[in-house]
Amino acid sequence: MICVLGALLLACSQEYTKEVKIIPRPLELIENDQVFTLDKHTNVVFETDNEAVVKVKTFFLRELSRLVERTVQQGKEVRDNNQIKILFNDSLDIESYILKVTEKNIVIESSSYGGVIYALQSLKQLILVNNVSIKSKVYIPGVSIKDSPAFAWRGFMLDVVRHMQSVDELKKVLDYMADLKLNVFHMHLSDDQGFRMEIESYPLLNEIGSWRVDYNTSDENINAYWGRPEQQEGEKATYGGYYTKKQLKELIQYAAERNIQILPEIDVPGHARAIIASYPELSCSQSKTYVATGWSRLNNTLCPSNEACYELMDSLIAEVAEVFPMPYIHIGGDECYRHYWEEHAQCQDFMRINNLKDARNLQSYFIHRMEEIVSANGKEMIGWDEILDGGLAPNATVMSWRGEEGGIKAAQMNHDVIMSPASYHYFDFKQGQSSYEPNLGYAQSLLSKVYAYQVIPEALNKDQEKYILGTQANLWTESISDWSKLTYMVFPRLYALAENAWTHNENKNWDDFINRLKFHLDLMDQKGIRHAKSVFNPWLHHEGNGKEIKVWFTSEITDPVIRYTLDGSLPNGQSAIFTDTLRLHKTTDLQAAIFDGDKLLGQVIQEHFIVHKAAGSEVRLIKGDTESDIQSITDLCYGELLQAGDEHWVQMNTDCLIEITLNKPQDINKVMIHSLRHTLHGLYGIARFEVFAEMNGQFKKVGDTGKIGENYMQGRNIMQNSIECELKEVRKIQVKLYKVDPIPEKHAAGGKESYMKIDEIVVL
Numbered sequence: 001m002i003c004v005l006g007a008l009l010l011a012c013s014q015e016y017t018k019e020v021k022i023i024p025r026p027l028e029l030i031e032n033d034q035v036f037t038l039d040k041h042t043n044v045v046f047e048t049d050n051e052a053v054v055k056v057k058t059f060f061l062r063e064l065s066r067l068v069e070r071t072v073q074q075g076k077e078v079r080d081n082n083q084i085k086i087l088f089n090d091s092l093d094i095e096s097y098i099l100k101v102t103e104k105n106i107v108i109e110s111s112s113y114g115g116v117i118y119a120l121q122s123l124k125q126l127i128l129v130n131n132v133s134i135k136s137k138v139y140i141p142g143v144s145i146k147d148s149p150a151f152a153w154r155g156f157m158l159d160v161v162r163h164m165q166s167v168d169e170l171k172k173v174l175d176y177m178a179d180l181k182l183n184v185f186h187m188h189l190s191d192d193q194g195f196r197m198e199i200e201s202y203p204l205l206n207e208i209g210s211w212r213v214d215y216n217t218s219d220e221n222i223n224a225y226w227g228r229p230e231q232q233e234g235e236k237a238t239y240g241g242y243y244t245k246k247q248l249k250e251l252i253q254y255a256a257e258r259n260i261q262i263l264p265e266i267d268v269p270g271h272a273r274a275i276i277a278s279y280p281e282l283s284c285s286q287s288k289t290y291v292a293t294g295w296s297r298l299n300n301t302l303c304p305s306n307e308a309c310y311e312l313m314d315s316l317i318a319e320v321a322e323v324f325p326m327p328y329i330h331i332g333g334d335e336c337y338r339h340y341w342e343e344h345a346q347c348q349d350f351m352r353i354n355n356l357k358d359a360r361n362l363q364s365y366f367i368h369r370m371e372e373i374v375s376a377n378g379k380e381m382i383g384w385d386e387i388l389d390g391g392l393a394p395n396a397t398v399m400s401w402r403g404e405e406g407g408i409k410a411a412q413m414n415h416d417v418i419m420s421p422a423s424y425h426y427f428d429f430k431q432g433q434s435s436y437e438p439n440l441g442y443a444q445s446l447l448s449k450v451y452a453y454q455v456i457p458e459a460l461n462k463d464q465e466k467y468i469l470g471t472q473a474n475l476w477t478e479s480i481s482d483w484s485k486l487t488y489m490v491f492p493r494l495y496a497l498a499e500n501a502w503t504h505n506e507n508k509n510w511d512d513f514i515n516r517l518k519f520h521l522d523l524m525d526q527k528g529i530r531h532a533k534s535v536f537n538p539w540l541h542h543e544g545n546g547k548e549i550k551v552w553f554t555s556e557i558t559d560p561v562i563r564y565t566l567d568g569s570l571p572n573g574q575s576a577i578f579t580d581t582l583r584l585h586k587t588t589d590l591q592a593a594i595f596d597g598d599k600l601l602g603q604v605i606q607e608h609f610i611v612h613k614a615a616g617s618e619v620r621l622i623k624g625d626t627e628s629d630i631q632s633i634t635d636l637c638y639g640e641l642l643q644a645g646d647e648h649w650v651q652m653n654t655d656c657l658i659e660i661t662l663n664k665p666q667d668i669n670k671v672m673i674h675s676l677r678h679t680l681h682g683l684y685g686i687a688r689f690e691v692f693a694e695m696n697g698q699f700k701k702v703g704d705t706g707k708i709g710e711n712y713m714q715g716r717n718i719m720q721n722s723i724e725c726e727l728k729e730v731r732k733i734q735v736k737l738y739k740v741d742p743i744p745e746k747h748a749a750g751g752k753e754s755y756m757k758i759d760e761i762v763v764l
Contacts, residue, residue: 017142018479021519022125024181024502025512026147034142036476038068038127041082043075048088052113056615059257067124068138081105086116095183096148099123101140113405114259118147118181118659125179130520149181151455153261153418153470154501156494157186161194162225163216163484164240167247171254172404176490178258180498181349185255186263186330186472187385192273192292192300197264197323198244201315202279206241206242209278212291216481220438225478226680227714227748228294237291248323264324265383266316267332269309269366273300282309284344295478295680295748301340302367305350314373321377324480328397329377331370334384336363371396381419385410399472401426403456411460411467419471425473425497427489428480432534434642436605440479440489442642447535448556451496451510473497484530489645491524492517492529507630511558518601528681536602538562538578538592542609543635546616549609551582553592564592573598587611611636613666614733614763622734634660637760639676641718649676649757656737660761663757664730671703671764672722673735677715682749684740685711685719686756694732702727712740714747735761 009462020031031516043198044061046053057074063454064084065072075083079120081104087100089109097119098109108119156177158165167175174185185687189196213235215228231237243251248262255262268275276283277291282302289299302309304522312565320329338359341347356362371393374381382397385406392398397416400407407417422443429445430437457472474494480486495517499508510546514535538560540695553562563575564582568589578592588611593604628650675685688707692699703723711719740754 003646018518019129020126020141020143020447021129021512022122022145023516023520024499025507025509025516026122026145027148027504027507028144030144032102032142032144034101035100036103036106036140036142037082038072038138038140039082040070041134042084043073043082044084044086045075045078046086047078048086050088053086053088053110053116056086056113056116060116063120063124067127084108084611086110086560093148095152097122097145098149099143099145099565101126101142101144103142106140114183114336117178117259119145121179121181124146125574127178128523135221149502150504151468151470151501153184153472154182154498155184155186155418155470155472156182156497157188157420157472157474159188159475159477160196160243161188161191161477163480163482163486164196165483166193167243167251168488169483170251171734174251174255174258174260176494177260178336179503180494182494182498183260184263184326184472185260186265186474188267188476190266190268190274190332191271192296193294194240194242194291195274196240196242197248197320198242199268199316199319200583202312202317204278205275205316207278208237208495209274209291213239213293215293218441218481220485221717223439223442223479223716224294224714226295226442226716227350229291230296230298230746231290240291243261243322245319261326262324263326263330264320264327265330265332266313266320267334268313268370269302269304269363270334270336271300271332272302273298275302275312276300276725279312280309282306282312283346284340288456296482297337299340300406301337302366303344303347304341304369305344305347306360310369310373313370314376317370317377317379319374321374321379324506326460327380329379330382330399331367331374331387332384333363333367333370333387334401336386338363358390360390361546362390362538364393368393396536397469401474404459407468408459411457412463414467416467416469418469419455419457420472420474422474425471427473427475427493428478429718430642431489431493432537433530433539433605433640435640436537436540436603437532438485438488439536440485442716444642445493445757447493447496448510450493451499451508451513453500454505456499471497471501488530488532491529492521492535493532495520518520533602536594538594538602538605540590540607541590542607542638544615544633544638545584549584549611549636551584551590551609552580553578555594557594560594562592562597563595566590570604581708584609585611609638610760610762610764612760612762612764613668614660614662614761617663618661620661621657622657622659623629624652624658624737626653626656627651627653630658633658633758637759639674639718639757641676642678642716648759650759652737652739652756652758653753655739655741656756657734658737658761659731659732659734660763662730662763665731665764668725668730668733668763669736670722670724670725670762670764671733672720672764673737674759674762675711675719675721676757676759677711677717677719679714679716679743680748683752683754683757684743686721686737686758687711687740688738689721689723691723692727692734692736693727693730694734695730699732699734712744733763 084106092111100107119637199205213231282305369379385400390526398410399418429443562578563571637648677685691703
């Protein structure tokens with residue numbers, strides 16, 4: 001009767017379903033047939049004078065009132081019905097809680113501030129699932145939840161250096177984390193591209209080190225962070241800034257209300273160019289440098305033989321420790337380019353005097369000194385797993401990012417560990433098929449992979465497992481130039497991270513997670529929060545044999561309904577369902593998407609497959625050096641973005657002259673070439689190409705692009721270049737490809753030899 005009445009009263013709202021869609025999934029959840037009705041008479045009573053519960057009053061009432069869009073009052077006395085009761089239960093673990101919803105009351109039990117906050121987050125999700133549009137009455141499905149986290153450390157790191165988010169944006173991040181019961185916000189505050197915290201004892205860190213020349217781009221098609229020009233003499237640094245201590249303390253308080261601690265990171269001895277730009281005497285070269293505009297290894301490592309480095313770090317860490325109450329400080333320690341030390345006479349002398357065998361041991365010396373500084377300021381030190389190199393400092397905690405090996409080794413040495421392997425937990429990686437994602441990031445970490453991660457490595461025994469504090473995801477912002485990109489890369493992977501960190505492994509279930517996730521993504525759509533729907537996109541695979549293109553689909557989700565069209569029209573709920581491999585014998589505009597009934601779940605994947613006039617034609621390399629099968633240039637196998645190892649890309653190390661003998665005489669209107677660009681490693685688009693056609697037994701030039709200026713620019717994407725021509729009854733053509741030579745001196749790969757990769761020579 002209550003359920004029927006509730007459904008009738010939910011006018012203008014979604015139909016009442018009693019579904020429970022909590023993420024992360026609770027330890028124990030039992031649904032019942034009752035429904036609690038929250039109305040204007042409902043109040044909240046705190047049946048305890050326990051300090052932790054009393055402290056939560058203001059936040060609890062404010063958050064609940066905000067959610068239901070009206071003020072929820074504190075009750076003065078306990079009553080039998082229409083009340084939310086907060087009870088103290090000292091038998092529960094520190095972050096555990098009990099939440100019971102019946103027709104009469106809602107009861108929350110906890111032994112801590114955090115436990116009440118987590119119960120509130122679960123209650124909020126129960127409210128939202130059936131009350132997306134809040135009305136005069138709110139219907140909450142009956143449940144009995146007993147919940148506690150699998151891991152104590154449930155973290156998310158945001159790089160505020162490469163792109164500096166505003167304080168208001170950081171508060172939004174903290175809200176997102178709180179919703180998912182994450183409890184550590186790791187702020188990456190210093191790097192080569194900027195220094196983001198106010199430091200009074202060394203003011204040049206802010207006057208100089210916090211600013212760089214603005215080469216940011218909002219273009220999601222060209223990924224050029226790893227190729228930005230260096231600042232030149234006379235250029236003005238206008239991008240950046242820093243957080244004042246007042247702002248940071250405000251943020252820390254905001255986080256604490258949500259039971260989140262903020263972990264500061266000052267990255268040394270590598271990734272220190274912003275520090276060195278401010279104080280050049282701290283590097284081995286002691287030469288003037290600028291804050292890096294993008295990726296750079298130039299002059300970015302502190303000199304461990306210079307005592308002034310430790311004096312600066314002593315003052316700096318003291319100021320960090322004064323602002324941040326969390327018991328840890330992260331000192332980075334990653335990607336330190338030790339060749340500076342190997343080439344520096346003072347460092348070599350320092351190593352001999354201190355009996356340090358090599359530069360790895362010199363790095364370990366620096367890290368040990370950092371631990372002494374951190375410890376002297378009443379904190380414990382965390383570092384990326386490179387701090388293992390040369391010997392681990394006695395009380396250091398290791399954050400394992402280069403896979404699991406560092407974390408395993410540290411745990412076996414009885415050191416605490418946070419597992420954060422890049423292939424699973426770098427949220428700057430793409431979360432779908434590369435060619436159909438925004439061109440952000442440089443690798444892939446799919447939602448299904450994030451969810452599948454096992455936090456405790458199998459290599460550890462029971463005694464060693466206790467050193468795994470938990471897990472953390474990281475968002476490096478090299479390509480994240482604005483807020484919409486940030487939310488796109490974070491969601492929905494943050495949901496998977498949260499479930500890994502909170503939910504005990506035996507309670508995890510991928511299909512159930514996806515079912516719950518759909519509701520949360522719909523809610524984000526209603527709020528206008530940009531997010532990826534990549535997990536609901538079909539993965540398009542193809543293979544050519546010179547005669548036809550075979551196309552098939554796979555998916556991250558179980559038993560997807562993939563609908564497609566071949567005529568360029570958008571698929572809908574009535575389009576053909578994919579069941580078996582498609583065979584394309586002519587140029588086709590294929591579009592495909594995953595549907596739930598008539599509802600489009602993800603995005604429409606589009607591909608223009610060209611079956612061209614040279615398909616299957618004989619190919620001969622007249623001149624040049626290639627490491628690939630030259631015949632594959634006409635096999636109809638097209639390459640994918642970011643997949644430099646994809647065999648569909650044909651690598652050429654020199655200028656090349658290629659001859660194609662068509663299967664029969666053809667009229668030719670265009671010759672088109674796709675080339676892969678990944679300039680950080682010297683892979684550039686073709687610098688120029690020419691087309692020659694055989695006429696009367698001789699080859700005559702019929703087209704020339706000239707120098708393609710765009711292909712001399714740095715970036716990571718696919719380039720398309722073509723030559724228009726009008727040729728009749730041609731049997732043979734030759735294509736001459738020129739590589740970028742030399743690579744411009746100030747490019748990331750300057751001084752190296754370039755090479756090219758193309759997938760097809762398309763003849764139309």
